[in-house]
Amino acid sequence: MKEVKSSFHVSCKNCGLQKVCFPTGLNREDVERLDNIVDRRPPLKKGVHLFQAGDSFNALFAIRAGVIKLYSFTDNGEEIVHGFYLPGDVLGIDALGSRMHQYNAMALDTTSVCTLPFEKLNELSENIPNLSQQILNVISKEVLDGRMHSELLIRRNADQRVAQFIYNMSERHRHRGYAGSEFRLSILHRDVAVYLGLTPETVSRILAKFHADEIVTWKKKEVFIHNMHRLQDVIGMHHECEKQTIDR
Amino acid sequence: MKEVKSSFHVSCKNCGLQKVCFPTGLNREDVERLDNIVDRRPPLKKGVHLFQAGDSFNALFAIRAGVIKLYSFTDNGEEIVHGFYLPGDVLGIDALGSRMHQYNAMALDTTSVCTLPFEKLNELSENIPNLSQQILNVISKEVLDGRMHSELLIRRNADQRVAQFIYNMSERHRHRGYAGSEFRLSILHRDVAVYLGLTPETVSRILAKFHADEIVTWKKKEVFIHNMHRLQDVIGMHHECEKQTIDR
DNA sequence: ACAAAAAATTGATCCAAATCATTTTTTAAA
DNA sequence: TTTAAAAAATGATTTGGATCAATTTTTTGT
Numbered sequence: 001m002k003e004v005k006s007s008f009h010v011s012c013k014n015c016g017l018q019k020v021c022f023p024t025g026l027n028r029e030d031v032e033r034l035d036n037i038v039d040r041r042p043p044l045k046k047g048v049h050l051f052q053a054g055d056s057f058n059a060l061f062a063i064r065a066g067v068i069k070l071y072s073f074t075d076n077g078e079e080i081v082h083g084f085y086l087p088g089d090v091l092g093i094d095a096l097g098s099r100m101h102q103y104n105a106m107a108l109d110t111t112s113v114c115t116l117p118f119e120k121l122n123e124l125s126e127n128i129p130n131l132s133q134q135i136l137n138v139i140s141k142e143v144l145d146g147r148m149h150s151e152l153l154i155r156r157n158a159d160q161r162v163a164q165f166i167y168n169m170s171e172r173h174r175h176r177g178y179a180g181s182e183f184r185l186s187i188l189h190r191d192v193a194v195y196l197g198l199t200p201e202t203v204s205r206i207l208a209k210f211h212a213d214e215i216v217t218w219k220k221k222e223v224f225i226h227n228m229h230r231l232q233d234v235i236g237m238h239h240e241c242e243k244q245t246i247d248r
Numbered sequence: 249m250k251e252v253k254s255s256f257h258v259s260c261k262n263c264g265l266q267k268v269c270f271p272t273g274l275n276r277e278d279v280e281r282l283d284n285i286v287d288r289r290p291p292l293k294k295g296v297h298l299f300q301a302g303d304s305f306n307a308l309f310a311i312r313a314g315v316i317k318l319y320s321f322t323d324n325g326e327e328i329v330h331g332f333y334l335p336g337d338v339l340g341i342d343a344l345g346s347r348m349h350q351y352n353a354m355a356l357d358t359t360s361v362c363t364l365p366f367e368k369l370n371e372l373s374e375n376i377p378n379l380s381q382q383i384l385n386v387i388s389k390e391v392l393d394g395r396m397h398s399e400l401l402i403r404r405n406a407d408q409r410v411a412q413f414i415y416n417m418s419e420r421h422r423h424r425g426y427a428g429s430e431f432r433l434s435i436l437h438r439d440v441a442v443y444l445g446l447t448p449e450t451v452s453r454i455l456a457k458f459h460a461d462e463i464v465t466w467k468k469k470e471v472f473i474h475n476m477h478r479l480q481d482v483i484g485m486h487h488e489c490e491k492q493t494i495d496r
Numbered sequence: 497a498c499a500a501a502a503a504a505t506t507g508a509t510c511c512a513a514a515t516c517a518t519t520t521t522t523t524a525a526a
Numbered sequence: 527t528t529t530a531a532a533a534a535a536t537g538a539t540t541t542g543g544a545t546c547a548a549t550t551t552t553t554t555g556t
Binding site (some may be wrong): 144 | 341350385387388397403442
């Protein structure tokens with residue numbers, strides 16, 4: 001509580017997420033123009049919804065801090081977790097066609113978001129060519145992430161899924177300038193299990209094994225990767241080409 | 249071979265797919281403007297690629313006739329099938345961000361496509377507001393289809409997956425004005441198995457069962473749905489609300 | 497700080513779908 | 527049309543992860 005929240009601090013041009021978030025590829029001037037349309041509201045408390053299925057769509061959201069779970073339910077009430085959104089990620093793409101949100105977005109921890117009113121964003125993008133490309137990038141990322149998720153579900157066994165999930169989270173933290181081998185992760189094992197198409201029991205057993213094998217420890221929201229090399233081995237990665245596989 | 253292929257016949261405004269394809273929601277005049285930028289080439293023979301991973305992107309493709317399989321490979325060479333594209337479907341969304349195709353698109357049968365040069369499409373969409381919304385619809389559909397695929401992989405058993413696949417194909421044919429209970433499907437069981445995250449043996453056994461139970465017969469590229477009601481029962485659908493679940 | 501609820505862990509058992517093996521059918525090529 | 531190759535079908539066996547059940551740990555709300 002030491003930091004005073006000044007309006008100066010909360011703007012795109014001073015935001016540490018520029019390289020990950022929307023402003024990527026925009027020049028100083030254009031970032032400022034983007035900044036002007038961004039709406040910032042008080043943080044969401046844990047468990048609060050940013051939007052829910054059926055809500056009308058009028059803005060995209062960029063996560064500033066925290067985590068958001070995007071989820072829905074099957075016809076028979078089983079939960080489906082589509083992804084986890086970290087700072088810099090953009091949420092709301094699913095509603096672009098129907099102008100209505102298709103899924104539920106819930107804060108898993110205290111979460112700040114930047115609201116990007118879609119109409120204003122569109123107007124702005126007519127004058128900033130890089131911005132419309134940036135919108136396409138964000139959309140494309142959403143499609144590609146979905147495909148990676150399917151690949152994981154089709155072709156990986158339980159060990160590999162859990163290992164891949166942790167590895168991806170590590171990479172995403174690393175891209176955001178944090179340590180990739182030690183980070184806080186406010187996601188329930190239960191939610192990870194649903195996301196990976198496994199049961200909580202299976203995830204728990206695998207994490208116990210990874211802990212015993214001194215590969216990864218994940219206890220009380222804190223992840224420690226003790227041996228990145230062996231984690232990659234579990235996934236079946238080739239070490240020479242550490243190609244990045246971003247995931248949710 | 250009775251029909252003479254005139255250039256008159258091959259245009260958006262006379263195309264039977266208007267309601268399914270890109271022109272949805274455009275007025276007569278705008279369809280004509282769209283028509284002018286569309287490039288039509290001779291059909292692709294079975295086994296030929298429309299594009300491959302790594303190819304540079306410069307156009308979206310709308311399928312006019314035939315089927316396209318969108319697929320890739322995992323690091324260890326296993327195939328992943330992302331979807332099957334039927335007449336009216338739009339292909340190439342995955343490349344919008346990187347301007348480079350991420351997957352392989354192969355004709356599973358003789359296939360005609362309409363090429364929509366992306367730059368021209370963008371220019372046009374500045375003057376036709378409905379068109380830019382239509383682009384968003386197509387993109388959004390791609391995201392949503394991917395999520396439906398994940399849901400299938402996570403929450404459905406083998407019987408349900410096969411049943412859902414056949415049901416979705418039936419619906420897609422019905423939307424295109426064909427009979428929903430009897431249609432030709434030029435897709436190998438093997439490819440369906442890969443798409444559904446199953447083995448060919450499992451798919452074969454399930455089809456044998458569906459045949460014996462007089463629910464569905466799929467032999468030699470021809471599908472007959474004998475009992476739609478029971479097919480829906482396998483999926484676990486509620487009959488009263490026949491909500492449509494489009495799939496690839 | 498304490499009580500109640502939720503989440504995670506751990507063990508025992510079971511089953512759906514994979515794998516392995518072979519035969520039959522279909523498709524493509526000569 | 528014949529032949530070779532690919533795909534599909536069918537049977538026997540195995541197994542990874544689900545399910546069921548009970549305990550321990552962590553979180554939450556008062």
